[in-house]
Amino acid sequence: MCRTDLHIVDGELSEPKLPLVPGHQIVGTVVAIGGKVTGFSEGQRVGIPWLGSTCGTCSFCTSARENLCLSARFTGYHVDGGFAQFAAADARFAFPLPADFSDLQVAPLLCGGLIGYRAFRMAGPDARRIGFYGFGSAAHILAQVCRYQGKDVYAFTRPGDDSAKDLALRLGSSWAGDSGQRPPVPLDAAIIFAPDGALVPLALQAVDRGGAVICAGIHMSDIPSFPYDILWEERSVRSVANLTRADATEFLALAPKVPVRTEIEVFSLGRVNEALTRLRAGKITGSAVIDLSTLS
Ligand SMILES: [Zn+2]
Ligand SMILES: [Zn+2]
Numbered sequence: 001m002c003r004t005d006l007h008i009v010d011g012e013l014s015e016p017k018l019p020l021v022p023g024h025q026i027v028g029t030v031v032a033i034g035g036k037v038t039g040f041s042e043g044q045r046v047g048i049p050w051l052g053s054t055c056g057t058c059s060f061c062t063s064a065r066e067n068l069c070l071s072a073r074f075t076g077y078h079v080d081g082g083f084a085q086f087a088a089a090d091a092r093f094a095f096p097l098p099a100d101f102s103d104l105q106v107a108p109l110l111c112g113g114l115i116g117y118r119a120f121r122m123a124g125p126d127a128r129r130i131g132f133y134g135f136g137s138a139a140h141i142l143a144q145v146c147r148y149q150g151k152d153v154y155a156f157t158r159p160g161d162d163s164a165k166d167l168a169l170r171l172g173s174s175w176a177g178d179s180g181q182r183p184p185v186p187l188d189a190a191i192i193f194a195p196d197g198a199l200v201p202l203a204l205q206a207v208d209r210g211g212a213v214i215c216a217g218i219h220m221s222d223i224p225s226f227p228y229d230i231l232w233e234e235r236s237v238r239s240v241a242n243l244t245r246a247d248a249t250e251f252l253a254l255a256p257k258v259p260v261r262t263e264i265e266v267f268s269l270g271r272v273n274e275a276l277t278r279l280r281a282g283k284i285t286g287s288a289v290i291d292l293s294t295l296s
Helices: 003-009 103-110 112-122 137-148 162-170 199-206 245-254 269-280
Strands: 026-029 045-048 051-053 129-133 152-157 175-178 187-192 207-215 236-239 264-268 287-291
Touching: 003 269, 026 103, 045 103, 103 112, 103 137, 103 264, 103 287, 112 137, 112 187, 112 207, 112 245, 129 137, 129 199, 137 152, 137 162, 137 287, 152 162, 162 175, 187 199, 199 207, 264 269, 269 287
Parallel strands: 129 152, 129 187, 152 175, 187 207, 207 236, 264 287
Antiparallel strands: 026 045
């Protein structure tokens, strides 16, 4: 389960196919293959992420930016997704998964990991002190990648969210505090995963000269106005949208090397609404995962 599923269910994104089966971090076993599909076999485990299909011909697709494709179709949004026992997918956008992970442990890599990793790379290779605003599914995966690459992690959580702070520190973060607090040192980059626009000026004040603030969610509340002073000195604000297949290939090869260990809370398929409610309330530590093999 991803926060985007919640935005879709809550009507905050404007173009879902309805009725719709949400879910875009699908782990499953191939049970049938279309006649033109190559490269997969029945019984093989595959992952199906958010990028469901692209046109392949627009200016974005032909410039290694298929994440911005004008005709992209997204899993669990434009096409039925994974909160179900069976799903159909375009094989060109499905991925073999690293064997080191169980089905439940690997699922959060497919969006929190992949799109989180795209946001992380936007921070630039030289960024050493990285802040995460919102320490949930994506940040807890990315924190492990940061530590693997020798970077320092600063975790900002909702005030009072001690379990997220505990998780951040357990994963090697240098500091964990409330989102309104300043970090003990200026950051080189901050990635905002929480859908709260008020975090943008806070993050700008937490980054050093030349620092980047990267908004990694698909939906965010309005950003309040702020003085130019906090953007001055070559600070930047940008967003990250979706993923490319190259992002997926790169991250799925990296994750077993770290190795990433996902912290998951498992719900049966019959309890998917309860999982959404807990995610909405900020009560999930790590990632919520739906076990499609159990209904109750
Ligand atoms: Zn997602
Ligand atoms: Zn395209």
